[in-house]
Amino acid sequence: MKKVVLALTAVAGLAATGAQAQNYPTRPITMIVPFAAGGPTDVVARIVTDNMSRTLGQQIVIENVAGAGGTTGITRAAQSQPDGYTIMMGHMGTHGAAPALYPNLKYDPTKDFAPIGLAAGTPILIVAKKDFPANDLKGFLDYMKANAGKVNMAHAGVGSVSHSTGILFNSIINAKPTLVAYRGTGPALNDLMANTVDYMTDQIVNVAPQIQGGNIKAFAIATPERSPALPNVPTTKEAGLPDYQVSAWNAVFAPKGTPADIVKKLNGALVKALDDENTKKRLADLGGVIPTNAERTPESLQKLVESEVARWTPVLKAAGATAE
Amino acid sequence: MGDLVSNLSLGFGVALTLQNLGLAFLGCLVGTLIGVLPGVGPIATIAMLLPITFGLDPTGALIMLAGIYYGAQYGGSTTAILVNIPGEATSVVTALDGHEMAKQGRAGVALGIAAIGSFFAGTVATLVIAALGAPLTSLALIFGPTEYFSLMVMGLVFAVVLARGSILKAVAMILVGVLLSTVGTDLETGEERMTFGLPFLSDGIDFAVLAMGIFGIAEIMRNLDHTETRDVVRQAIGRLLPNRDDFRQSYKPVLRGTFIGAALGILPGNGAVLGPFASYTLEKKLAKDSRRFGRGAIEGVAGPESANNAGAQTSFIPLLTLGIPPNAVMALMVGAMTIHGIIPGPQVMTKNPTLFWGMIASMWVGNLMLLVINLPMIGMWVRLLKVPYRLLFPAILMFCCIGIYSINSLPTDVMFIAFFGLVGYMLIKLGFEPAPMLLGFVLGRLMEENLRRALIISRGSLETFIERPVSAGLLAVAAILLVIALLPSIRKGRDEVFTE
Amino acid sequence: MxxxxxxxxxxxxxxxxxxxxxxxxxxxxxxxxxxxxxxxxxxxxxxxxxxxxxxxxxxxxxxxxxxxxxxxxxxxxxxxxxxxxxNLRGPVFVIAGILAFAVTIRPFSFGTLSTPGLGLLFAGPLAILIGGYATPEVRLRDLVILALSLTPFCMILFGDLLNLPIPVFPQALTGLFPADWSQKAVLRATAAIMTAAAVLVFLATRGRRRGPIDVADHSGRI
Known part of the structure; x- marks a missing residue:
């Protein structure tokens, strides 16, 4: 038994150096999604890879490696062979907020990756309970000033999108509400609908049905343009808070050192997927924003990561939110 | 009423097409096969099998998922009964008496009554959803953090009643379970608690890992200790299906279990998890001879299994009518629906009636498939027990490893089942029972989170738990239950207080 | 203890x-x-x-x-x-079997030391063979047959039919097969070889000792 193992590991070493770039891909590609199956990032990954697999002629298999706000999966992906057969779906948390939240992070979002391209942006909305005594953002801000210390903000746990974006929102409007943590968006929304907590910020895909159903109020959407899914919700700019621009983006990365032509091939497949009508429609159904051509390049993704890290680090550190 | 009939017929029109029946069958079959892996419960099974439904049309995919869900749930009960490894919190209870029945050669009867009870509960629950789904929605909103905390306290009292031996030891185990549930990153502050700085502990201890370790692996180690109990089943296999006597003993528990499970399942925040425990507690208290419980009482399988399935079904209500997933399984269902472009919410019922009612009808079809597939399979499962233990246990070991690995793809999870196996073995040697600890573990996290939330919102006032009527009521029930549980032993005299 | x-x-x-x-x-x-x-x-x-x-x-x-x-x-x-x-024997071998699986299923590193990721192909049999020694009644022949028949069953079920991303074999193994074979084909061929080996071992050693039960038959059904 031992001899066989040794022989096989020896062959493994040889094969790894032998086969390379130009025929890529010759076998299925693994995409590590650092969240559980069924979550927003997983859904985006599955929609996008569905089309990418067809372009590349090889199946992209999704492996969900969840844990520690997504950093477990990204750490593993960052440390894997940079041969193009392991890629990952990163997002605002893992490649933006993580360095501030996890001081012991084993990767550097700006240095340890070969960016492939942005896949989708998910707008963030400011929502409040149905009984909230204000009907627009201005009224909300006035109420917050007048009732400091009485307002509760819900969030889906330290490190979640709703937590980071909520902290950012509070720092911009200079409010210090009492934070109430939930395990995930579902229970937080439930208490928001029951008028137990006052407001929260979260991704459109989670809150849109409740806004449409009249169970909660939406004050503004933090994007430059209104969303076709919620045409009545004004943008933060329209509502008078232009500084609050934030989106929970998802993007494809490969480990650092992945050959340039493989990165190019993967980027090409991603761009093609984002031009596909069906893929576009499926992403738009979720309230996702399809990146423009300029936003789809590896270079612009690298810039996005750098600016996100620079933006989140001071905000989250000031709020004392660390998950060390 | 007319609405109900037309809605249901619309639903069955969708669910009963040949293709959808086939998908329900396939889903149920695959769900059972994966769910029967030791330690792999419905959540893990659905997460694993979610991708295979992506190629289908939305209705077909959801029907198949419903099949997978029921299959996985029944598969989990099968493992709990046959090898004493519960894959989820709710089958912990099934394992108590179900595995004892298996040891007495009545595995077939236990599996049969579980399937039949589940089918009955599923049928009732389907009707409840169809008829009352929309009106019951508001119930979910009555339950805030305060009420939840009180509900969990009541749940912990069930755990005391569950105990077979020393009550003091059971209390100790519940406390240890709650303590274990606090390991990991603190939800409110993000600080790490009791993780020894190990990254894989930062999300806390996984239920599947803990349950597989202290139940499954420890059970293997214990069996290896005693030559005389080495075979999982020494007795003749006996009847494969329940007979009239079994039915007479179990129809009332099934009815009561269905009611309890259905009621608790409607609550958001995973109230369904309490169903089987509540049902078991009730049956044990109602039984003429409560000592039979824990020694292979059929009521201890029939009631909880029905409660489990009824709750599994009615927990769809908050999801379908509000779009709020009450537990992890339902969160996965949301994911499955969004992938198909259906975002669950209050509008699904009106915007997508064929899908909505098709899904409700498919729940019943899923339950039917469960019966169709599993009754014939009982013979096969039971025959597995004939494999000599020296071959069975290495196979169980490997399946445990594969099962736990495939949940999160983390080798550290696999190592942890070994660790908890050793812990469980030690507990058995010291005369502690693992079941109250697991219940404490499951309820502990919910309890702490809701306690803190309730106190944050009330700005630190403990009176909130008594001021709110629902919460006060639940606490009162908990207190009464505790007295009832302790009374018999108190009456017997001081010395026996701690050994029921 | x-x-x-x-x-x-x-x-x-x-x-x-x-x-x-x-x-x-x-x-x-x-x-x-x-x-x-x-x-x-x-x-x-x-x-x-x-x-x-x-x-x-x-x-x-x-x-x-x-x-x-x-x-x-x-x-x-x-x-x-x-x-x-x-009893020490039980726990020690059971734990060793599980740990062997954990460190070989995919590359695992403790500090500077790291193990190669061998996949289910090796991790499965290791768990069975090592874990099997937990009982004093162990019979190596039966364990080998069990390992050789259960592992391909799991490989086909998880890797092929259900497409789960569980590592099945070391990547190098593909090199031993014709280059134009897909991963799935290699998986199926490996499984077939192992099953054949299980049958061979079973037949070749049948006469030597009276096994009380028919191993291959039972194991295939789990």
Whole structure:
């Protein structure tokens, strides 16, 4: 038994150096999604890879490696062979907020990756309970000033999108509400609908049905343009808070050192997927924003990561939110 | 009423097409096969099998998922009964008496009554959803953090009643379970608690890992200790299906279990998890001879299994009518629906009636498939027990490893089942029972989170738990239950207080 | 972890300890409570209106300690069970089998040392072969057949039919097969070879010892 193992590991070493770039891909590609199956990032990954697999002629298999706000999966992906057969779906948390939240992070979002391209942006909305005594953002801000210390903000746990974006929102409007943590968006929304907590910020895909159903109020959407899914919700700019621009983006990365032509091939497949009508429609159904051509390049993704890290680090550190 | 009939017929029109029946069958079959892996419960099974439904049309995919869900749930009960490894919190209870029945050669009867009870509960629950789904929605909103905390306290009292031996030891185990549930990153502050700085502990201890370790692996180690109990089943296999006597003993528990499970399942925040425990507690208290419980009482399988399935079904209500997933399984269902472009919410019922009612009808079809597939399979499962233990246990070991690995793809999870196996073995040697600890573990996290939330919102006032009527009521029930549980032993005299 | 009292049977009293099992249980609970208190020493307890991360664990640790103390007291005042005999062989091999699986299923590193990721192809049989030695009744031949038949079954079920991303074999293995074979084809061929090997071993060694049961048949059905 031992001899066989040794022989096989020896062959493994040889094969790894032998086969390379130009025929890529010759076998299925693994995409590590650092969240559980069924979550927003997983859904985006599955929609996008569905089309990418067809372009590349090889199946992209999704492996969900969840844990520690997504950093477990990204750490593993960052440390894997940079041969193009392991890629990952990163997002605002893992490649933006993580360095501030996890001081012991084993990767550097700006240095340890070969960016492939942005896949989708998910707008963030400011929502409040149905009984909230204000009907627009201005009224909300006035109420917050007048009732400091009485307002509760819900969030889906330290490190979640709703937590980071909520902290950012509070720092911009200079409010210090009492934070109430939930395990995930579902229970937080439930208490928001029951008028137990006052407001929260979260991704459109989670809150849109409740806004449409009249169970909660939406004050503004933090994007430059209104969303076709919620045409009545004004943008933060329209509502008078232009500084609050934030989106929970998802993007494809490969480990650092992945050959340039493989990165190019993967980027090409991603761009093609984002031009596909069906893929576009499926992403738009979720309230996702399809990146423009300029936003789809590896270079612009690298810039996005750098600016996100620079933006989140001071905000989250000031709020004392660390998950060390 | 007319609405109900037309809605249901619309639903069955969708669910009963040949293709959808086939998908329900396939889903149920695959769900059972994966769910029967030791330690792999419905959540893990659905997460694993979610991708295979992506190629289908939305209705077909959801029907198949419903099949997978029921299959996985029944598969989990099968493992709990046959090898004493519960894959989820709710089958912990099934394992108590179900595995004892298996040891007495009545595995077939236990599996049969579980399937039949589940089918009955599923049928009732389907009707409840169809008829009352929309009106019951508001119930979910009555339950805030305060009420939840009180509900969990009541749940912990069930755990005391569950105990077979020393009550003091059971209390100790519940406390240890709650303590274990606090390991990991603190939800409110993000600080790490009791993780020894190990990254894989930062999300806390996984239920599947803990349950597989202290139940499954420890059970293997214990069996290896005693030559005389080495075979999982020494007795003749006996009847494969329940007979009239079994039915007479179990129809009332099934009815009561269905009611309890259905009621608790409607609550958001995973109230369904309490169903089987509540049902078991009730049956044990109602039984003429409560000592039979824990020694292979059929009521201890029939009631909880029905409660489990009824709750599994009615927990769809908050999801379908509000779009709020009450537990992890339902969160996965949301994911499955969004992938198909259906975002669950209050509008699904009106915007997508064929899908909505098709899904409700498919729940019943899923339950039917469960019966169709599993009754014939009982013979096969039971025959597995004939494999000599020296071959069975290495196979169980490997399946445990594969099962736990495939949940999160983390080798550290696999190592942890070994660790908890050793812990469980030690507990058995010291005369502690693992079941109250697991219940404490499951309820502990919910309890702490809701306690803190309730106190944050009330700005630190403990009176909130008594001021709110629902919460006060639940606490009162908990207190009464505790007295009832302790009374018999108190009456017997001081010395026996701690050994029921 | 060896015992205070070897052997079971009628409780044999030595000294003031009347329930050795309670004594040991109490000590374990006390230790656990102390450990939890020590681990949460740096955490903030907070106040009722904003409970800190340490509040609940600390209370619980104290409560666990108290139950431990009560058990200790009972150990001296009340007759109880003796400690059962501890068996080392079972736990040691079972744990070794599981650990072998954990470190070989995919590359795993402890500090500077790392193991190659061998996949299910090796991890599965390792778990069965090592774990199987936990019982003194072990028969290597049966374990080999079991490993050679269950592993391909799992490979086909998880890797092929269900497409789960569980590592099946070391990537290098593909090199041993014709280059134009897909991963799936290699998987199926490997599984076929293993099954054939299981049948061969079974047939070749059939005469030597009377196996009481038909191994290949049972194992295939799990």
């Amino acid at each position: 060896s015992s205070l009292h070897e052997g079971s049977g009628p409780p044999q009293r030595s000294g003031p300890v009347r329930a050795p099992q309670s004594l040991a249980g109490g000590v374990v609970l006390l230790a656990l409570g102390a450990l939890a208190l020590w681990l949460t020493r740096d955490l903030d307890q907070g106040s009722l209106s904003s409970m800190g991360p340490a509040m609940l664990p600390r209370w619980l640790a104290v409560a666990v300690g108290l139950t431990g103390l009560a058990l200790l007291v009972f150990a001296f005042t009340k007759d109880g069970e003796t400690l059962e005999r501890w």
